[in-house]
Amino acid sequence: MMTEADSFPRRHARTQRFTLGAPRAFTVAPDGSRVVFLRSGSGTDRANSLWVLDLPDGTERVAADPRALLGGATEHLSPEERARRERSREGGAGIVGYATDAAVELACFALSGRLFAAELRAGTARELPVAGTVIDPRPSPDGRHIAYVARGALRVTGAGGEDDRPLAEPESKQVAYGLAEFIAAEEMGRSRGFWWSPESDRLLVARVDDSPVRRWWISDPAHPDRDPQHVPYPAAGTDNADVRLFVIGLDGVRTEVVWDWARYPYLAHVHWSAAGAPLLLVQARDQRSQLYLAVDPETGATRMVHADEDPVWLDLFPGVPCWSPSGQLVRIADEGGARVLAVGERPLTGAQLHVRAVLDISDGDVLVSASAGEEAEVPETGEVHVYRVNELGTERVSQEPGVHSAVRAGGVMVLVSSTLDRPGARVRVLRDGKQAALVASYAEDPGMSPRVTLTEGGARRIPCAVLMPTDYPGDTPLPVLLDPYGGPHGPRVVAAHNAHLTSQWFADQGFAVVVADGRGTPGRSPAWEKAVHHDFTVSLDDQVEALHELAKRYPLDLSRVAIRGWSYGGWLAGLAVLRRPDVFHAGIAGAPVTDWRLYDTHYTERYLGDPAAHPESYAKSSLVTDDGLSSPAEPHRPLMIVHGTADDNVVFAHALRLSSALLAAGRPHEVLPLSGVTHMTPQEQVAENLLLLQVDFLRRTLRLG
Template identity: 65%
Template sequence: MSDHLSFPRQHARTQRFTLGTPRSLTVAPDGGRVVFLRSASGTDRANRLWVLDVREGGGEGDGGAERLVADPGVLLAGAREELTAEERARRERSREGSAGIVAYAVDGAVRTAAFALSGRLFTADLTADAAGDASGEGAGVRSRVRELPVAAPVIDPRPSPDGRHVAYVSGGALRVVAADGSGDRVVAGPGDGEGHVTWGLAEFVAAEEMDRSRGYWWSPDGDRLLAARVDDSPVRRWWIADPANPRDAPAEVAYPAAGTPNAEVTLALCGLDGSRTEVTWDRERYPYLARAHWSAAGPPLLLVQSRDQRGQAYLTVDVTTGRTTVARTEQDPAWLELSTGVPAWAPDGRMVRIEDRDGARVLVVGDEAVTDARLHVRAVLDVAADGVLFTASAGRDAKDPGVGEVHVHHAGADGVTRLTSAVGTHTAVRGGPSTVVSGTALDRPGAEVRVLRGEALTEVARVASYAERPVLTARPVLTRAGERGIPAAVLLPSGYREGDGPLPVLMDPYGGPHGQRVVASHNAHLTSQWFAEQGFAVVVADGRGTPGTSPEWEKAIAGDFAGVTLDDQVHALRALAASHPLDLERVAIRGWSYGGYLAALAVLRRPDVFHAAVSGAPVTDWRLYDTHYTERYLGDPGSAPEVYAANSLTDPAGWARGGPVRPLMVVHGLADDNVVAAHTLRLSSALLAAGRPHQVLPLSGVTHMTPQEQVAENLLLLQVDFLKQALGATGTGAAR
């Protein structure tokens, strides 16, 4: 990477420095193989499939050898990758911007992997010897990978636990093929006149909001599948046009906006012998299928939720009759949060879950809470005979509550032990005696992936990262602001010295649910640091509603996005001004998605505090956002219209009266099917009707993500120019 390359260009070209980083790691049950995806360089978008063979008795640095298993360039013979509309939609839901092999699934022994590439189905032998062929060229790689002749295009292929079959979705049908490529057939598919029905895929709100991207699950014996049938015919249709290409027909989108019908989701047990058994539960009371789990430790386990998400039930499924039994129910006056990795069965048959109990988010095994208020549990990573591997932040009763840190813990017979010690954010996967820990830190870019072995967790190998090193260094100061203790990061220009005087301020939040920005991770603060290098004091504040602090902190926004989240940005700003060089007469704010909503909200409701804003892809009218997200926080718009009005940006009644009109730039991708462009257009119409000047920057062909290199680069440059002009700020521009 040449020194003269600008940060915006490098940031865009490397997809925020994610390219070349090991991802999607899996460890074999015997601990002998670590499977992962990684592209060939920090600017290569095409992921390859790799295996690290972990050697017994290896010491640090010599305990493993990497080998390339599947290279998309070789498998496609240099042809361009082709994606169907369904696959593009799946990647949009998961915010997947890379190419090549973006996902894979393995059998129970982690001997076989299955993946889709350009709509075709491939399987890979993960145990084959690859001596001397790590380049991806020649017969070595091809001999370990085979294409199965199946119905295309292929979506979400997954081997059975015994490795004898591969299931996949094509044309809305769930299909199965033998591992040798024979016997391809439909297991469950839409019937005549069921054009809006799919089997084996997650519906929109599950993939977008529930973090459930799957629509089918193999039985432990590999003889049947638990499959979701999705009928989206009740969902209202929206049309997303491309104004830059008026000859193209608008795209039809089934979008379940708040207060409108959802897709109907049911389940069936589908045998490979052609049998089918409907799974029944009280769908009127619990219409949302939030989670499904099936392992050898117990029967299929479901987590279903009420539409208002204040009630949920854990159900076990009788695989003979399809009838369900309620194992446990939960209620919450605000909402019940969904967590990663749960519910699940422990090998001894106890249920593992994460629960909000006595003001803390705790790990529960059976009926016993194995953590307390000293930890805020984030996700379950693995459940094994010796205990549960999970991540957690410091809880409200922690003695040393590090700001923005996430650590890996183990809960076993001897209690809870923290496995990571370095300041940073960490996660892990494990198999047998091998635990693979991925960690980031504040004082170095990128992530380190270490393979640890045995009870002593001795490092025996590392998975190499090809990610590029940023041309600038982030220098965030992590702190807690004011009496509320709001987690915050402050970033100043690298050349700033005491005595230089106060700087114009740029608030740079996300500020809403599921979006923690203040983390102990270097790369997470790079864009904020770049803005700081332009002459700003940048403040990132995670106010109430953001994750990682406590259930009470998250749920303080129930029924009130606008008041709580904006008030905490103001509180953090004023509190930090007492100890940092912040010029409160020149304060701007920028953000994307919820952060875009918060930025526009700031200049419309608090022009006494905020003097300019850049609002990217904002939700301006919550009646236009989806059911599962919006109703969780604001309720049903039919029964609480006043709540939606109070949180809307398009209602002038909520704007400040008599105050100054502040500069506002609104940016929106016209192809966005998550926060549709109608949000920005309605806000612009309301502002125009009120005679309020503003700027709108429409992005043709851009979705909620901005993966296009030139678009992503120029967006940063346009924002800083707009903000400098709006605030009358000057900067060196050296970091461009």
């Protein structure tokens, strides 16, 4: 199946959803003199270069070009680096990440497993001769040393490449120093495994021992001559990796950091700044209690700074915990039914604001991203804004309706803004609140604009997006396609143009497309997110409620309703077809979690509990148990299952088990295996044809002309 080169499916795949060429990963120098970022050379170029924007003149220059540094050679990635990119859903190439010293004068990065350093003032980059395949290099705050991981060892070298040596070497093949374990990177938002001291004389280093973790085999059936991968995967109810933390000096002297590891095995967050002692956030396995611990780097002893408990679960948030410049604990907490910012023991926000992340902390305020809380005066469906918060009150920085984030230092703020009426994101550099520069984007214009209405549906006021065909005259009911994610961590109803492009393309094929963010999705209230506790199926209830209420206001043909989704959305699509064939007439389940006992510990146990203690929760939310197939014998609705055979997050076994259960129950279905494809979007031709095959399936099964 092929299309013309400029079709939306082809361009959408070639541009990686129109993200290539857009600037990202911003760092602002503390003196406000420059902004560092990544950007590829065009909207179809995967290879990112390291760029510098000089202020105040606003000129941009390349600090490191991956093609020049590699001399045109092909980039090669180690299995460890491929795994890191899979965890972060990184689809780019070239320089995909970097770290700087405290002054933002030296940057370092790994490229094709080699170590490079760039002098940001001079704009020169060079390779440093070091041992092994380099992962996650990070300069010391003073810029004199660079620490990195190679072959499971934490190593350090001088900034000029001199005196390269190991600081901690693995005791076995199952041990690694300085890397995040699978669930930290996949579920906790912690992608790092080592942290420099402010004085640049020692590091906090995680030691990960995977030997307790059950091993799974990930193979490519299309290539039986290749050895399968033997990977540690901590499935729900099974053992996690043993994660410990050490203070290691540049002289190699190590001191173990001590806390009640048996009770609090999850190392969720580490913060080390000049404002206070090293700060840890450790969680209990059931994630209902957690401790904020200050570390004595001389002895490794810890003292409790604060403790949290919640009868349901405790969430983790970007940017916290950390110290304020005055040495107060900064955290985000669920208090009084709201998600608030707290400094010390005092909450600085209330129910008007739902705080999502801490972006920066200065002497005078805390910069946060937040959405309107349930008690906000005006609903702001799908919007996320940047706010300044201090003891005097709250000030909104971003003004136009949309989705905003920011990076700040030295009186300079980089404000990244996406809106419904403008493709991509606009990046403005503000000094003292006034625009000093714009960072150019080379991303391609999609050439289409979503015809989208953001609204609410049902008695629960479920956030929804409704999309109609571009040329729809509005005189006849349309077949309906629900296009949700619908679960934790994945909001889809957002006030941003590009987020709705694929849904609009499906709408232009003759559908009314509905996207609903029901209970369990983030951004509204703690109670909304925690409503899925021990029961994911409420996600389906909200899809049905939204659909039926919207049908009272929009021309929706409820006799022809389909649903598609990926990952949690794929599970939701399968559940819809199996449990509610009275509502849904066809479904496309992409990479679905069909049996939650096969998904990882930190995610699954947070929501469904320990499978040994709560087997009923797993059975109710499963697609492959008797509960999962317990819908009326007729009608049997068509279901297409799509899954990558190389997926190491939602493994291919999920699709195979669902297909086996459906076959045993006599239920018609189709299975589309994607050979060698992981959980991320596959290569251009596969991604393009996958969209086209889905439309063909929907037309066939809904009997559209």
